[in-house]
Amino acid sequence: MRESMEFDVVIVGAGPAGLSTACRLMQQSQKEERELTVCVIEKGSEVGAHIFSGAVFETRALDEIFPDWKERGAPLNTPVTSDEIYLLKNAEKAQKLPNSLVPKTMHNEGNYIISVGNLCRWLAEQAEELGVEVFPGFPAAEILYGDDGEVKGVITGDMGIDAKGEQKADYMPGMELHGKYTIFSEGCRGHLGKQLINKYQLDSESDTQHYGIGLKELWEIEPSKHKPGLVVHGAGWPLTKETSGGSFLYHAENNQVMVGIVIDLSYSNPFISPFDELQRMKHHPIFKDTLEGGTRISYGARAIAKGGLNSLPKMHFPGGLLIGCDAGTLNFAKIKGTHTAMKSGILAAESIFTAISSEITVSNELSSFTEAFKTSWLHEELHQTRNFGPAMHKFGTYMGGAFNYLDQNWFKGKLPFTLHDTKPDHEQLKPAAECTDIAYPKPDNKISFDKLSSVFISNTNHEEDQPCHLKLKSEVIPVEKNLALFAGPEARFCPAGVYEFVENPENQQQQLQINAQNCLHCKTCDIKDPTQNITWQVPEGLGGPSYPNM
Amino acid sequence: MKILIMVKRVTDPNVTIRPNMDSSNVDLTNVKMAMNPFCEIATEEAIRLKEAGIASEVIVLSIGDKQSQDQIRTSLAMGADRGILIETDATLEPLNIAKLAAKVIEEEEIDLVLLGKQSSDKDNNQTGQMLAAIKDWGQATFASKLYISNEKATVTREVDTGLQTIELTLPAIVTCDLRLNTPRFASLPNIMKAKRKPLVIKPIEEFGLDLTPRFKMLNVESPQVREAGDILGSVDELLEKLKTTEGVL
Ligand SMILES: Cc1cc2nc3c(=O)[nH]c(=O)nc-3n(C[C@H](O)[C@H](O)[C@H](O)COP(=O)(O)OP(=O)(O)OC[C@H]3O[C@@H](n4cnc5c(N)ncnc54)[C@H](O)[C@@H]3O)c2cc1C
Ligand code: SF4
Numbered sequence: 001m002r003e004s005m006e007f008d009v010v011i012v013g014a015g016p017a018g019l020s021t022a023c024r025l026m027q028q029s030q031k032e033e034r035e036l037t038v039c040v041i042e043k044g045s046e047v048g049a050h051i052f053s054g055a056v057f058e059t060r061a062l063d064e065i066f067p068d069w070k071e072r073g074a075p076l077n078t079p080v081t082s083d084e085i086y087l088l089k090n091a092e093k094a095q096k097l098p099n100s101l102v103p104k105t106m107h108n109e110g111n112y113i114i115s116v117g118n119l120c121r122w123l124a125e126q127a128e129e130l131g132v133e134v135f136p137g138f139p140a141a142e143i144l145y146g147d148d149g150e151v152k153g154v155i156t157g158d159m160g161i162d163a164k165g166e167q168k169a170d171y172m173p174g175m176e177l178h179g180k181y182t183i184f185s186e187g188c189r190g191h192l193g194k195q196l197i198n199k200y201q202l203d204s205e206s207d208t209q210h211y212g213i214g215l216k217e218l219w220e221i222e223p224s225k226h227k228p229g230l231v232v233h234g235a236g237w238p239l240t241k242e243t244s245g246g247s248f249l250y251h252a253e254n255n256q257v258m259v260g261i262v263i264d265l266s267y268s269n270p271f272i273s274p275f276d277e278l279q280r281m282k283h284h285p286i287f288k289d290t291l292e293g294g295t296r297i298s299y300g301a302r303a304i305a306k307g308g309l310n311s312l313p314k315m316h317f318p319g320g321l322l323i324g325c326d327a328g329t330l331n332f333a334k335i336k337g338t339h340t341a342m343k344s345g346i347l348a349a350e351s352i353f354t355a356i357s358s359e360i361t362v363s364n365e366l367s368s369f370t371e372a373f374k375t376s377w378l379h380e381e382l383h384q385t386r387n388f389g390p391a392m393h394k395f396g397t398y399m400g401g402a403f404n405y406l407d408q409n410w411f412k413g414k415l416p417f418t419l420h421d422t423k424p425d426h427e428q429l430k431p432a433a434e435c436t437d438i439a440y441p442k443p444d445n446k447i448s449f450d451k452l453s454s455v456f457i458s459n460t461n462h463e464e465d466q467p468c469h470l471k472l473k474s475e476v477i478p479v480e481k482n483l484a485l486f487a488g489p490e491a492r493f494c495p496a497g498v499y500e501f502v503e504n505p506e507n508q509q510q511q512l513q514i515n516a517q518n519c520l521h522c523k524t525c526d527i528k529d530p531t532q533n534i535t536w537q538v539p540e541g542l543g544g545p546s547y548p549n550m
Numbered sequence: 551m552k553i554l555i556m557v558k559r560v561t562d563p564n565v566t567i568r569p570n571m572d573s574s575n576v577d578l579t580n581v582k583m584a585m586n587p588f589c590e591i592a593t594e595e596a597i598r599l600k601e602a603g604i605a606s607e608v609i610v611l612s613i614g615d616k617q618s619q620d621q622i623r624t625s626l627a628m629g630a631d632r633g634i635l636i637e638t639d640a641t642l643e644p645l646n647i648a649k650l651a652a653k654v655i656e657e658e659e660i661d662l663v664l665l666g667k668q669s670s671d672k673d674n675n676q677t678g679q680m681l682a683a684i685k686d687w688g689q690a691t692f693a694s695k696l697y698i699s700n701e702k703a704t705v706t707r708e709v710d711t712g713l714q715t716i717e718l719t720l721p722a723i724v725t726c727d728l729r730l731n732t733p734r735f736a737s738l739p740n741i742m743k744a745k746r747k748p749l750v751i752k753p754i755e756e757f758g759l760d761l762t763p764r765f766k767m768l769n770v771e772s773p774q775v776r777e778a779g780d781i782l783g784s785v786d787e788l789l790e791k792l793k794t795t796e797g798v799l
Pocket of ligand 2: 084234470493494495496497498499518519520522523524525526
């Protein structure tokens with residue numbers, strides 16, 4: 001028998017969404033003087049360790065939770081001072097877009113350049129002060145269901161199991177955490193969120209979800225080149241017409257800049273390597289001029305759920321809610337998901353508090369959440385930008401961009417029709433035989449680097465002697481299908497070099513080697529594997545990256 | 551028997567660190583911190599002695615900034631009884647740490663001190679030894695086995711030539727090596743309980759000691775990066791390269 005603990009609300013994932021839920025719940029509990037027990041569990045070794053973002057941050061939701069965030073010392077130190085958008089024509093040339101041609105959603109006045117990881121560290125402190133129990137190092141490994149098929153809570157992962165599945169000296173079994181309500185806020189492609197969507201068919205009325213992969217590096221640059229508050233976005237090179245995405249460079253505080261790329265996972269050429277795209281992108285003068293002479297401090301990657309309103313599944317089910325990027329509340333027209341994740345957390349807290357106060361039984365679904373969501377600014381914002389992604393997919397970056405300009409500036413996203421995009425990203429890959437291989441340049445170790453030295457500065461680490469957390473449904477598919485047909489795309493789309501095709505010395509046959517301890521928890525393999533043969537599961541608690549200010 | 555364990559907040563050994571811009575120190579902004587792994591081993595050993603009925607109380611001491619409470623709480627969650635933080639924002643040298651610890655030992659009437667053999671951030675490997683000298687107690691460093699009975703500690707030490715076993719009369723100081731035990735994970739209920747265990751915070755001034763540093767840190771540098779190697783196809787190619795590009799033959 002596992003031990004268990006009871007809470008009013010169990011929250012899975014200490015990201016912007018989960019922590020906002022926790023804070024808002026406690027604020028209401030204090031205001032209404034009704035005691036509430038709330039816990040947040042987080043798989044990272046500390047809050048913020050696994051948080052990976054851009055980020056240009058809109059304060060709208062934060063203003064609602066902590067109007068006095070400035071006095072409380074929230075880590076928002078760099079207001080955006082200027083916005084530049086470039087069309088990168090090739091490896092050398094770029095054209096700056098005049099302001100009048102930029103969709104309204106891409107303007108950033110009033111926003112801040114922040115580290116979302118640091119924002120979460122701060123939010124966790126606020127939550128603890130309000131009386132929330134925050135437990136980093138404890139992943140939710142399984143969902144607990146009650147007799148009526150409702151979600152009853154979660155089971156945390158076992159610790160101290162060896163690679164063969166045997167108990168080690170420090171074995172500690174996982175615990176059952178029971179909640180009147182359980183909130184899943186695991187971020188993009190949550191491994192439990194995926195199970196909930198399947199079990200309750202939450203996506204039966206929405207389009208399939210679409211994803212991107214974002215890769216980013218943190219640099220310390222020469223002080224003379226540092227312009228705190230400058231936001232640079234790029235479109236075009238090194239991505240080709242068939243591959244949509246964009247690049248960014250944000251000047252944060254302390255002579256630091258964040259440079260990165262987001263690539264839609266709907267790409268079709270299996271030879272694309274997002275990691276190498278980022279490396280070569282940095283050699284464009286737009287980025288290189290800033291980075292030259294600087295030091296790279298950190299690297300990481302994370303998938304982004306970008307389907308928007310069209311792909312948003314039903315967010316409530318018996319016993320709980322699916323919120324933030326776990327559901328897909330990101331606004332892709334703005335590439336911003338932090339404020340929307342936070343708002344979904346606020347709405348979740350409010351409907352849960354009302355439900356708990358009025359003693360509705362758990363089998364009653366929180367449909368009140370959906371009602372509140374539909375009348376919120378969050379819904380309005382997502383509705384306005386619902387066509388952005390599909391237009392890019394349907395018409396390509398150029399025509400799609402033009403459509404978006406008209407839609408966002410002239411019609412404020414109120415065009416009376418909705419574009420749909422129904423093919424899942426993993427079905428988009430074309431056979432390697434139909435595609436051209438891409439010869440990426442070698443790293444120069446000044447601006448560009450190889451994968452292993454990059455993974456090293458993500459500080460990722462997993463206990464080595466544990467079962468592999470990347471589960472293959474079939475052992476033969478990687479070689480027989482993925483390698484034979486698609487030239488082994490997992491070796492390229494994984495930003496951490498986890499998947500390697502190597503020759504088995506015994507029979508000279510190719511086989512897939514999984515270096516699971518390098519994993520960055522980005523979830524790309526779970527999304528893009530063309531055969532959907534890979535399932536990402538939580539590894540032992542404390543494992544994974546340890547991002548500083550990402 | 552009362553045991554004192556000493557724990558230190560250090561940079562997590564799994565994260566990479568680097569010098570700050572003016573090379574005056576390591577840049578620790580938002581770097582993940584953790585308990586020194588050897589202090590976890592000391593904690594585990596003390597708790598086992600308590601569980602075996604040999605120790606009556608396990609007190610955990612940390613000397614450091616306010617955040618060092620986190621590491622004390624981790625020890626408490628693993629099973630220590632109560633904590634003491636001597637709060638200071640200064641980085642203290644081993645001798646000063648030892649002097650402060652000696653004061654606590656007197657106040658608390660400690661019979662056995664367990665601490666790490668060294669801390670993973672500075673690798674000094676001095677505190678235990680200095681503390682033994684100040685107190686004029688017996689010491690056993692690099693312990694990989696500890697056995698206590700009749701006011702005596704039998705300790706196996708990891709020394710260069712192999713294993714050495716010595717016997718000490720209590721009170722004594724034991725510094726813990728890697729193989730002494732495998733520390734347990736703290737469970738969720740114990741983490742919650744630990745929040746309610748007593749932890750007193752004492753300002754460092756209260757001890758009235760002269761803690762002036764004896765040495766000055768001049769400069770911090772990253773180790774030199776090794777240049778990437780080349781994989782060559784044959785010995786001939788290697789010889790050719792050594793002759794022409796490298797010019798060593
Ligand atoms: C490259 C990139 C750039 C971006 N730029 C911006 C930007 O400029 N502005 C903006 O607003 N947004 C940006 N975003 C999006 C933004 O980061 C996300 O929308 C936001 O972080 C979502 O918050 P969340 O709380 O839903 O999930 P997350 O931030 O992903 O947090 C989820 C947390 O849950 C934990 N977790 C997951 N599963 C489990 C489990 N089973 N058990 C325990 N813990 C678990 C994770 O470790 C993590 O800490 C960007 C994203 C990327 C990748
Ligand atoms: S193994 Fe999967 S989740 Fe881990 S880094 Fe690679 S693609 Fe991302």
